[in-house]
Structure formats: C-alpha cells, structure tokens
Amino acid sequence: MVLFLLFPILLYLFHVILRDLRRIRKTSGHGPPNYPIIGCLISFYEHRNRLLDWYTELLTESATNTIVVHRFGAPRTIVTANPENVEYMLKTNFNNFPKGKPFTEILGDFLGCGIFNVDGELWHSQRKLASHEFSAKSLREFVMNALEEELEHQLLPLLESLACANEVVDLQELLRRLAFNIVCKISLGIDRFCLDPSLPIPPLARAFDMASEVCARRGAAPLFIIWKIKRWLGVGSERRLKDAVREVHAYVTVIIQNRKKKINQGEVRSEDDLLSRFISAGYEDEVIRDMVISFIMAGRDTTSAAMTWLFWLLSCHPDTEQELLKEIEYVREDVLGFESLKELVLLKACLCESMRLYPPVAWDSKHAIVNDLLPDGTPINAGDRLTYFPYGMGRMEALWGKDQFEFKPDRWFIEPDKERGALKKVCPYKFPIFQAGPRVCLGKEMAFIQMEYVVASILRRFEIRPVSSDRPVFVPRLTAHMAGGLKVLVRKRGPR
16 A cells, blocks of 8 residues: 555656756746756745745845745746736736636635636636626625624624623634635625624534645645645545535535525515525526535635734734724714725724735735746746745835835825825836725725624724733635634723
C-alpha cells in the first residue's frame, strides 16, 4: 500500500524536476532567493508563519511593486501590488486571465458550477441573471427587512443579556453567526439559526466551515498531487470534505424542491429571496444549488471579518469611535433605513479603512491563457498564476503615503481637513477589495448596507471592549479571519 501511494508522488516529483531543469527563468523586479529545482522553497518555509508580511516587504523593495515567485511543485507565480497591473488583469485584458483550472479544481467539489468558480459562457449567463436580480429594488427592501428582523429579534437582545451578565463573548463568532443567518435568509429564504455562541454551531454552518477549511488547505498545499491522491482514495481531510459537501448539497437540494412546490402553489412570492428568483428564471436544480451556495460562501465570512476588525480598531482609537457616535446620533430613526445609512459617511470611511488594512480576501489569483506582458514590463507565460494582493496594496507607501500603516478614516474624504463632506472615489484597482472590472462583486452595495446597519445599531446602544490588549493575528484562508477570535465585554451605553 505504501509503495502504491509513493509511486505517483515520485513520478510527479520526477516530472517537476525535469520541467524546472528545462525552464529558462525570466525574472522581473525583486523576489525571494531562488535555487535550482526547489526555487524559493527554503525562504517560503522560513517565512511560512508570516507570508503576507514577507510578500509585502518583497513587493515594497521592488521598483515595480511586482515579484516573480518560483516554488517547487507550483506554477510560476507573479505577485503584484501595482494598480496598473491589476487593471490589466481584471479589465483591460480580462479574457486572458480567467480563474483557470488550477483554481476551479480546488473549489470545484464544494462550489461546483457556481458563479464564483466558473469561466466563459457559464459565468457570463449566471452573471447576467445575478446582476439583474441584485439591482432590483425589491431585493434591497428584502435585505433591509431581513436586517431589521435579525437585529431587533436576535442580536440586540442577546447583547443586552451579555451586558447584564458581564459575560465575555467571542465577537468574531457572534458576527459570523449573524452574517450566516442574514445571507441564508437572503439567498435561501430559510429561518434563522440561533446566534448564542454558547450553543453548538448549526449543522449547515458546521458543514460550510469544514468544506471551506479543507478547500483552503488544498490551495496552500506544497504539492497538489497529495490532496488529489487523498481525494481519489477518499481518506483524511478529503473524506471530511466529501462528507461536508454531501451534507450541504442535500440540505440545499431539499430547500430547492420545497420552494418549487410552494411557488407552484402560490405560497411564496418569486421576487423575494435569491433562491426563488433563480427558480423562476428556469435554471436546473444543480445550477441553482451551486449558485446559492456560492453566494452564501461569498457573503458569510467576508462581512463578519470586516466588522470584527473594525470593532477592534475602534477600541484602539476612542476619538474616532466618539466621532462615529456623534454621526450616528444625528440619525433620529429608532430603526435605520436605507436613506439614513447614506448619511453615515464616516462609518463607510471607517469600514473602507478597516478593509484596507485587513481585507476579507487577502489575495486572489488568475491564470494566463497565452503569453502576455504586464504594463510594468513583467513577462507572462501561458499557464502562469497571477496574484493581485489587496493586503500588500493596503500597505504600499506609494499608494497611501507614509502613514500607510495607520488607521486614518480621514484619508477617504475629499477634504479631510475641513468639515467632512463627500467621500473620495478611490480607483477600484488601487483598492480591489471587491475585485474590479467585469467580475466586480455584485453584492458590494449589499455588503456595505449590512455592515453599516449592524455596526451602527451596535454602537448606538453598546460599548465593545476587548478583554486582551494583545494585537490580534490576521489569518488568510479562503476568507481571512482573526486568529482565536475577538473576546470582548459588552456594556450598555449611558445617555449622552
């Protein structure tokens, strides 16, 4: 059995060695030290616990803010923090830089043929449908109603009880449960799960967690063939992934079938949640299943991560928190509305600044179809992986100035030194938190609505104070999170 497992691995290693020996490397800018055959594997291993900051340092040292990485067992990778390169990848020559088979294989078992895991005509058709639905006023109203119901009936009463009991809670876990509830309501139209972190994680959420974790490990694996062999044999983490995906698929499939019956019987309006809208569009069950799973995946951990980091940053900057409270107090409504959220410009600036420093997706990759040349002169070979790097871009002095490491929401205003007014329109290729170009995030507006509504609703009623003074650790996975969560005490705000 051992020999049976070792043979394909040895065969693959032999292939990689021959490939690297034949390769004539073309380098551009700075990069990690390379050695024959193994490339930068030694440096990669040495910096494995701080890869994001290591890459940021290398990109800062590069005159073009671009580096070329050769790593044993992986395709030639170009990592860039150059906005011109990002625009070229995501817009100018979009057709040459799809997600590509290496990426879609990693998430294929989980996301299937959903919009975030496909290219070409299948992506285009789903994008067209989803774009129409996301722009509908009725969906926005549905989102606002879901937010009001979730906060007034679940989150705020729970925070009230935590404050009265002086009980420590993991804010990150609480916000993750909240985001999961909201995205399931919007995507599937299903009932809420319990927010209380003292109770077990709901089975569907647990299955999502497992699937996301194993897929992230696939992407970080030094040799892809290892996880492919484990999948073929059905062992270890790949077995857990298979079980989790089966559970998610079964759960969503039952909901689809039940929803179809209710729509046919006139019990559900087809213009409410996304699932009902996709069913009415006439897609097959499997495509609908993969689309809603993709939207749940995209909307669940991204908003909760951004809000968690913002609450921590505000605890470190009490003056900014007080200014934010004054802004929120000007909104006289007991329950925030869509129009009143537009008035919270400082809150939006704070969210943007938080995501600049701690982006929910630290990096994203495409794969070149044919040879190409980036605007900064970096040559691209067919099959190369191109990674744009929001985490590093948020830390480039060339893009944000000498105070690039500081939390300064004022940088998002046109005239920060005067009374705050309009926000700047920052180039999306300088701040690609929601991607940009043809694949720009369809849920961008909804994400801001959700985050602004939740943060403002919490701040106007409660103080959030971390119990530890230690600096949290940023952990990149499919979506980034705070290692170990954010343990906080919740206190009710007194009259002002």
